[in-house]
Amino acid sequence: MLQRFHNYFRRKETEIHELNYLFWECTQRCNLNCRHCGSDCAVSSAYKDMPFDDFMKAISPLEQRYKRNTVLIVITGGEPLVRPDLADCGRELRRHGFLWSIVTNGYAYDESMHRKLMAAGLSSITLSLDGLRDTHDAFRKRQGSFDRVMNAIDLIANEKRLPTYDIVTCVSPMNIGELAEMKQLLIAHKVKAWRFFTIAPIGRAVTDDGLRLDGAQLKQLMDFIVETRKEGRIDAKFSCEAYLGKYDRKVRDWHYFCRAGINIGSVLIDGSISACPNIDRRFAQGNIYTDNLLDVWDTRFEKFRDRSWTKVGKCADCKVYNNCLGGAMHLHNIDSPEIMECHYSNLMH
């Protein structure tokens, strides 16, 4: 019954498709070289950082259409903290009525950076923690990364003026055995929200089989999240990457809903207009240097809003297709409509 109501709600949300979550891939430079990076960014990028004025010009039509504080600009990369003008960009976004946030590895997030970003009106932040000290440093391929991110976690967990934040963990066979200890660590550091995702076969992870969970490990992760949610000491949840059958409502606040292209858009480093930055870039719908962002949002994105093209291969006869609609967009590539990985079937078998 609730699932049917959700499916109706999802259909209506798709029809009205308000843009209220916009990624800005402001740089492809990064200060780390993580083993599982989905964007495959580089220390020395082929692209220069996008000038802030170019981005601001592209999003100015949003200011006319949407009310103040209803559009969140999620600044990502690469690593956004490598941009020296990050706080200035954020301050200008606030001045124009946008909320803004960053996704960061936390390596460069020290007290001075924290003060600068808070003063510029940062409204949300996500930090990555991928294990205890040795595991995290091995993932991030840089010693000291764990200590740096824990320092950043202390800064944000003790910041009363930050409306919301969370810690994300990419769960893999390397760290699944450490989750219980990580939970104690995060609770001890006053962390309130912890989100999990698995590593998709994209970016650098395409060629690294050692990062993917098998069915039993995936079930172990789901059981861990269910148990943690029951305890109620930290708000644990699974990300929006897949429909999970009987686990779906137990590991999240609400049903699975991939909002890419429905409420979520992006401006990528080369100006491409797409949805989440981890989606195959050939799904891009336009470019800010040649198109009007709102026109593209209003009139294109057909493949994102009508997912019927995904009902092929293992999805063709799947009895839960209507709940799942072919899974999250980042698990598809443009050459083959079949989903790359199905958590539902992995959990069932």
Add this chain to the structure above:
Amino acid sequence: MEKHKTYKFFRGMLMASAFTSMMFVMQACYGTPNNALIDDEVLEYTVSGKVTAKSNSEPLAGIKLTIDSTDYETVTDSLGNFSITLNASDYCDMTFKFVDESGKYQQLDTIVPVCNSPELNIEMDVNNAPKVS
């Protein structure tokens, strides 16, 4: 968009309900939590303080306080006190502008690090008095 008017009406009611608002809390797989629909509306903080005359420390009533780039404004009471509630995701460093509309006291603009300023004590100069740095 007109055809979605009824749905949008119910949508607004759902968003306002604590029970169903979780439907609208979105978060891309690799994105940050989105507080645009809920948390930002409810998480507020208050900055308060007192405005006095620099010459004799008397409280100044009726001083208008505005904050640059926002719609916030308030007026000091008969004891010179003010209190203003801000949105949590506004800047920490905000320009507070104190104006005496009678013109007796000089306008005072000051950047206030409100993150760490629960209490502000502001002194205003008489308009013709030499400016003291």
